[in-house]
Every structure is written in C-alpha cells, then in structure tokens.
Amino acid sequence: MAAARHSTLDFMLGAKADGEAILKGLQSIFQEQGMAESVHTWQDHGYLATYTNKNGSFANLRIYPHGLVLLDLQSYDSDAQGQQETDSLLNKVEEKMKELSQDSTGRVKRLPPIVRGGAIDRYWPTADGRLVEYDIDEVVYDEDSPYQNIKILHSKQFGNILILSGDVNLAESDLAYTRAIMGSGKEDYTGKDVLILGGGDGGILCEIVKLKPKMVTMARRARARRIFTTCHEWHKQCRQNTVKVDWTRAMKTKVLIEDCIPVLKRYAKEGREFDYVINDLTAVPISTSPEEDSTWEFLRLILDLSMKVLKQDGKYFTQGNCVNLTEALSLYEEQLGRLYCPVEFSKEIVCVPSYLELWVFYTVWKKAKP
C-alpha cells in the first residue's frame, strides 16, 4: 500500500502574527501550485487556510495570533519528483516568511516528514511515550497469536527487532540487554543451577549455556511458543556470523513450555533451590495502581515464589523499565519491601541500543540472616 507523506514547517515569530499580511504574502506560492484556497477566520484565534491541489495533496496554514504559524502539507504516494515539489514549496514558504517577519527574529523548525499508512511502519514510541522513528526497511514477520501481535522488523542499524503488541522487545544489536539481565558479566555461572522465567526469544539461554552452568531450566508460558519458534530462527541467523551456538546442546537444558507460576509453585513445594533466577517475563508495569492492577499482582506473586526457590546466597535478576518512569520504578521497589522474606536490591542503568532510551535492571537478593 502506498503511503502519505506529511510534512510540517513551523514558525515561532518573535512578535504577534499579522495574519492578514502572512496569508496575503504566502497566497501566491500556493496559487502557483494550482492550489485552491479556503480560509476560516476566528474572532480571537487567528486563521486556518486550507489549500487543495487537483492531484489530491493539500496544505493547512494555521496562524495563531500570538505569533505561531504552522504549515502542514500532505501528499499521497509521492515519487521523487513529488517530494522535490513538496520541498520546493516548503523552501518558498520559509523564504517568504523570513521576508515577512524581518523585524521579529524567531525560530523555524522543519521536521523530517512523517510517512503515514505505509506497508512498513517505522514509528515505535518508547516506553516513556516519546515519538521515535526507526530505520525499518523490511517486515520479516507479522502475525497475531491468540495473545498478542508478534512482529519482527528489520532495522538497518539494529538488525531484526522483535516487537510484541507494539512494544520494542529486543533487537540483534542488544547483547547489552542480555548481559545486564545476567548480572553484567560479574557473575560466575560455572556449575550453577539457573532458572529462567520467560526469555522466550532464547537470547539468555543462548548466552548462559556458553558459561558452563550445571543446569539451566527455562519456564516460558505456552503463549510464547510462537515467539520462541520465530526467534529461534532469528537468533540462529543473528549468531551465525559471531558465535557458533550448539543449539542441540542448548536444547538439552530443560525448557518447560508451561506457565511459570505452576512451575515455581511446584519447585517451591519440592524445596528445589536455584543459584540464579532470571526473570525475563515483562517490564515493570507502567500503570501506577498496584492495588488494582492484575499485572502488579502477578509481579508480586512471581517475586515471592522466586524468592522461595532462590538459595539464601542466590541472586535474582530482572529488568525494570525506562529510567524516566520513576513512579513505576518506585512502586516496584516498594513491592520489594513487601515480600515474604526481607530482600535487598541494587539497580543499574544500561543503554540497550534499539530501545532509544536508558533501561533499568535490578538485582535482588535475600537479606543475610542475623
């Protein structure tokens, strides 16, 4: 499907806007393009001029009286020539506006055009809600599972990116994530007993088996089966040029296709204990109603059960969320104070390349017995 390109050009004048003069000054530029004008005037709120072109493109010129002038230009399926015409129109408007506002220096801002409705969606907002455009050039995989939408999109710089229901999950560039959730290279996994909760993309498993642990158990929800299958292939590809992974050996580790709650409950009942529990299930919930939200309830349950299967000197690793979501992170830390046993924790801020935001990781351990 062809897409629409939406360009913007903004003028922050240093003085009040003389709407009539600006409209009159710019009119000829749109007329030259054969665009038809229609103007709406507010008594106190300035002007909105709409210019429509026979080819289906249109422009909006919104003049706010105190000195803000915003131009929007939208055109559909524009080829290189169409894009040049758009740029040329924007250049002319910018030039003319400079002429018109000579007495009042101000700011001009032209953003990269937004591509809307294209086959390849490049806009995947950050966890803290900022608009960011990725350099996506290919849709590798896009399917709905019964639980979520699963996408693998190819980014020129980050490689394949796994996107679950619109959230950037992990990219091939993001070894920093896997390293961080394994303790940032400061742990010795040799001969250790490790439990991974979630980790459906297989990245942690793939890295941990290199470190000669005694046993790695991975409990991932059945719903993740499809991601795992998808990502197994992806990871195989992604490691091909760097590290040779013996996936057969990796698969000899225990991978339970089972919701992690019953697994944890069973282990707790059996008195089974691990040196490391790595929770890669989900980020800290953004919602800030821990008393009502079932995600928080799930999180507390997992934490409590994880502490039950963690050795007294064991460590629990997990991701937090974007460093900017301070309220959600504080709430998470509050939950840590409410577990069945007293725990301590430390946190680390890590740059995960494809996230385009800094990410917090937690290490939690049981407080030494007095």
Place this chain on the structure above:
Amino acid sequence: MAAARHSTLDFMLGAKADGEAILKGLQSIFQEQGMAESVHTWQDHGYLATYTNKNGSFANLRIYPHGLVLLDLQSYDSDAQGQQETDSLLNKVEEKMKELSQDSTGRVKRLPPIVRGGAIDRYWPTADGRLVEYDIDEVVYDEDSPYQNIKILHSKQFGNILILSGDVNLAESDLAYTRAIMGSGKEDYTGKDVLILGGGDGGILCEIVKLKPKMVTMARRARARRIFTTCHEWHKQCRQNTVKVDWTRAMKTKVLIEDCIPVLKRYAKEGREFDYVINDLTAVPISTSPEEDSTWEFLRLILDLSMKVLKQDGKYFTQGNCVNLTEALSLYEEQLGRLYCPVEFSKEIVCVPSYLELWVFYTVWKKAKP
C-alpha cells in the same frame, strides 16, 4: 510561549474506503464537539473534511479512496482538560471506525502527539534523518555565536546535551563517545605525547589527563571558545558526582586557542611527532561530492597534516558518522587511500546513548615500511 499539540490517528483499512459512509459515520462525533464541518471532494482522490472548533482547535479528516484514512487534530495551549478532550475525541473516532470497517480488518496507528512551537524543542533528528523526540525538560543555554547556534538542553535521562546548529553533539551520558575516540580502552597513554584536534567540549582532555600522558596538546579553533567556556562549566558539573577532576592540572596541558591547520603546519615543519592524534573536529560530511565540497577538502588536509605529525607507530583516532550513512563513510575511506603516505584503518561501531543511532569510529595508522 504556549504550544500547539498536533495529534494523529491513522487507519489502514483492509479494503477500499467508502468515503461517504465514513464521513457520515464520523460526523456526529465532531458535531458533538460543536465543530463546524467543511468538505472538499476530489473526483479521483477522495475527501478532505475540515472541522473547526470555536476554541481555535481544528481537525482534518483525509480519506484516500484505496483505504487510507488519516485524522489530524490540532489544538493550542491545551491544558490537562483539553488533552483529555482530544484523547476522548480520538477514542470515539477509533471506536466508530472499527464499527464502520468491520468487514475489513486493517491497522490503526496513533502516534504520540507532536508539540509544535513550544519554548522547549524536543525534536532533534538523527544524522540519518529520522524523526526522534528527546525528553528535554529545560533549556540550559541557547545563544548564537558568530559561527553557529549553541544550545545546552537538559534531557531527563541523558543529562545536559550539547547541540550545535541543530546537531546533537554530546551529552553527559556519552562517556561511550569519549572512550571510543580514545581507542576504546585498549591504548596505554602513560608517558605518551597526545594531540587533540577540536574537542571543544573538554571531555577527551578531561579523560586523558587521568591516564598520565607525558603531554596533551589541544588545538581548538577560536570559534569554539564559547563552547569551551560553556562546556567547561557543564563538564565540571557533570563530573562532580563521579570523578573529581583537577581542572587546574588539566589546564596545565597545552591548550592552543588556534585554528588547528596552522598548528599542524607548524608542527609538521618543526618535525614534531605525536604518539596519538585524536581528531574530534567534526563528523564525516554527509554531502557526497568530495571533489566540490570544501568540508571534504578540509578533512583531507587535516588527515594529511595529521599523518605528518604522527609517529610511524602512532595512532590516529576519529569519529565517522552514523552507521547508516554508508555512502559518506565509503567516501571517507576512499580519502584514506589518497593521503601522502599509505595508511591502514579499522572501524568500530559504538552505541552513544544520546545519539539514538549507532556511530562509527575510525583508527588510522601508517602502513609498516617494507
């Protein structure tokens, strides 16, 4: 200055759009807001409906016949209540559109609203031209020098960011940049003779003096004086909580407020040689006309002169550009083959947190004499 919020909501229908039905179906939602409608119809290009509100806000509904429906909503100086009203309107449109297009599943996309014309500009596109929004919450410094605009903006997660004429230069979070342009921790600077070209923000100087070099000479163009003054303060602040830097000692290194070309020429004539030359002047030019562009000419001159003052076993470090700008990087590598002496090079891709894109760094050295 108050700002305008521009919200978008896009529908990629799975089938052709029945424009009349969509217009009719959505009409009541805008009418309920007291918005006045005006519709432009193309013979082959669908519809543009404009809705204006008495309070100065307006909406555009653009229906492209093959199945793309784009809604834009712009309102000025909206408070929390205004934002809620916008969200509620968008929700209603989304709901109604789902009803109207029941037979044809499609995609819906709602981006974070774009804030236009605010006192704090949060949009600083990447070197490869992508639209990204930063979490800027304060303008720390904003002034025009005779050569460029200098801004220091505060980002919640990256700390202060230095922005030169619209280009993100360096942030407090970006020790990765300084490390990379110093050889990524693989070099032993003890007792070495180092020449820094540029480095106006003082970051490299600040890190290198910790490594006990014999002498650090820094040649920065006079035009950078203002940045240096600005950044000195900034760096002092930025390091306060981490590393204590003895700036008096750092200042005992030789800092030449002089264009680096005459400095290099003088050193070359004197036969002065360095163990390391670190070129922190500028990124590889994005323009791809190295024969015409004076930036490329400047770059070649610097490279040639740098090789002249580099010891036979010395190393030259510099930044490239965004990893996606493959053409510009190839051209740079071509220039390396045209120097007065044969050289070899390696490159490294580094994630500099505040850049929101992966960055290439070069190490260049003189080919061993046969």
